[in-house]
Amino acid sequence: MIFEVFRQEKKGQAFAHAGSVEAPDAAFADAWAREQYGRRGESAALWLVPRESIHAVTEWADEFDLKYRRVDGYSIKERLRIARERAGTAAPADR
Amino acid sequence: MDTRTQEFLEYVQAGGQVEAGDWMPDEYRQKVIKFVEMHANSELMGVLPEREWILKAPTLQRKLALTAKVQDEVGHAQLIYRVAEDLGKPRDQMFADLLSGKAKFHNVFHYPTKTWGDVGVIAWLVDAAAIISQKALLKCSYAPYARIMKKICWEESFHILHGRDVILAMVTGSDFQRELVQEALDRWWGPLMQFHGNPIPRDEDPMWLWRIKSQGNEEARQQFLEGYVPQIRELGLTVPDPNLRRGDDGVWEYSEPDWAELKSVVTGHGPRSQDRLAFRARFLEQEKWVRDSLLAA
Numbered sequence: 001m002i003f004e005v006f007r008q009e010k011k012g013q014a015f016a017h018a019g020s021v022e023a024p025d026a027a028f029a030d031a032w033a034r035e036q037y038g039r040r041g042e043s044a045a046l047w048l049v050p051r052e053s054i055h056a057v058t059e060w061a062d063e064f065d066l067k068y069r070r071v072d073g074y075s076i077k078e079r080l081r082i083a084r085e086r087a088g089t090a091a092p093a094d095r
Numbered sequence: 096m097d098t099r100t101q102e103f104l105e106y107v108q109a110g111g112q113v114e115a116g117d118w119m120p121d122e123y124r125q126k127v128i129k130f131v132e133m134h135a136n137s138e139l140m141g142v143l144p145e146r147e148w149i150l151k152a153p154t155l156q157r158k159l160a161l162t163a164k165v166q167d168e169v170g171h172a173q174l175i176y177r178v179a180e181d182l183g184k185p186r187d188q189m190f191a192d193l194l195s196g197k198a199k200f201h202n203v204f205h206y207p208t209k210t211w212g213d214v215g216v217i218a219w220l221v222d223a224a225a226i227i228s229q230k231a232l233l234k235c236s237y238a239p240y241a242r243i244m245k246k247i248c249w250e251e252s253f254h255i256l257h258g259r260d261v262i263l264a265m266v267t268g269s270d271f272q273r274e275l276v277q278e279a280l281d282r283w284w285g286p287l288m289q290f291h292g293n294p295i296p297r298d299e300d301p302m303w304l305w306r307i308k309s310q311g312n313e314e315a316r317q318q319f320l321e322g323y324v325p326q327i328r329e330l331g332l333t334v335p336d337p338n339l340r341r342g343d344d345g346v347w348e349y350s351e352p353d354w355a356e357l358k359s360v361v362t363g364h365g366p367r368s369q370d371r372l373a374f375r376a377r378f379l380e381q382e383k384w385v386r387d388s389l390l391a392a
Contacts, residue, residue, distance in 0.1 A: 002177075019174050019243045020181075024389055036170055037246070056116065 003029040004054060006047040007037055015047050026050075107236035107306045114238050115181045123305050127237045128182045130307050135175035136193050136200040142168045143371045144208040145217060153211060160257050164218065167250045174243045181239065194376050196363045201225075203286050205365025212272075212279035215265060218258025220283065223323055224290045226251045227315050228308075236306035266330045280327070281335045288336075288349065289357040291315040320347040 002022055006015035018037060023029035029048050037043050067073030084090065096104070100120040113119055142165045149165065152158035176186055192198035203221050208214055229248050235241040265272040297303040297311030310318075320339075324347070327334055338350045363369065 002181075017242060018246065019239075020177050021173075022177065022180075024391075028389065036174070042249075058114075058116070 001025070001029070002051040003033070003048045004051055005033050005037060006049065007043050008045045008047075009043065011044045013044075015045070020051070021048075104305070108304075110234075110306075112236055112238040112241065124182055126301060126305055127240070127307055128179055128184050130302060131175055131179045131182070131237075131240055132184065132189055132192075133199050133201070135172050135179060135189070136198055137204060138168050138172035138175060139193075140200040140371055140375065141204045143374060144204060144206070144367070145214060147208055148211065148214045151211070152214075157261070161214070164254050164257060167254070171247050171250070174247070175240075178237075178240050178243060190379055194372055194379070196372070199361050202289055202357055202360045202365070203283075204371070205360045205368045206282070206286060207367050209282070210275045210279060211261070212265060212275035212277075213282065215258055215261035215276060216279040216283045218254050219262050220258070220280075220287055220323060220327075221290075222251055222254045222258060224287055224315075224319050226255065227318050227322075228291065231308060231310045231315065234306075234309040262330070266332070276330075277332055280332055284335050285353060285356065286360075287319075288316070288352040289354070291319065293354055293357075317347055320349070321345075 001024065002020050003026075004020050005018045007018040008015045021029055021032045021036060023032050026048065033046050033048055037046055099118075100122075103118075103120055103123065107113065107123075113123075145161060145168075146165055149158060149161050152161050176189060179189060180186055189198065193200070203217070203224075208217065226248060229244055229251060232244045233241055233248065235244070262276055265276045292312040294313035294316070295311075297308075297314070300308065300311060302308040303311060321341075324334060324339065324341075336350050338348060341347050359365070360368070363372070
């Protein structure tokens, strides 16, 4: 079995993917990963996850055009220019 | 080159990184496997010259430090073989190709370790040359390889310190100890200068084209000379190359390394190539029951 190793450097920090180990079960993976990723006290904690248990999401279709959820979904600058033109005003001076 | 491959090439050349499950051109996959496999082989074979000195180390502390270094290097081999396995080459096949001579390992691991001076020079200067290549791999376009390189580079920094400490103890010791260091440096300088490979322009290097490597061979060698020649000279040691000098432009000039020797050594004709492969073959056979019983568990 392949176990993906996620390593936390300090308590409170995010776990980051650090590599993988091959082992017949979790107990062996535990011993193996401790040796590989902890023998100098460089890790606060490890997560060992069987590779099959990882459900990866990598495709990000945007069928419903969800850009109104993001800042780049709004064209304020252009609209503001038109609005000022209609109102006959200029941009306020920087204060 | 088809459109998809062209897009992939542009993506990695712009600094893009690839994960194991992503689509990749077959040529890229094969190049990454070849590179990664040679690196793993070098870590595995690279412990053999040092291992010979574990029993002969001068103090208990040195013995423990050397054992720790050997453990680190074997651990690197394990991590790197895992990366190659995920790209589709089974480990048994990699071991078979290593033993048959089909796959290579770095030139510096084909030479004997004559004295404790060699152990110091290997840990200091061979590891220094290696860390220059490995640091450049932190930016490798193949992300799983780049990620494990962080741990590897971190551990290599201990090895350089260990090597430097061994060398400093010897150059501050007796005349005999000093001579051992100078003799070892004389033996290792040639292989060290060959280590980063022939100076092909990086644009002609397929490993650079696909951004597997992020620097050219000559760039790496220049970085090694710039960093370490002053450190060697400050200890009163002599670099055995009368043509070695730093030009006004900061570029080091040196005698042409022996490329024929490099080629002969990495194709299995080095002074210790066959002994070490035979040793590795014996241990793979001897420990087969451990692998079999663990993987059958």
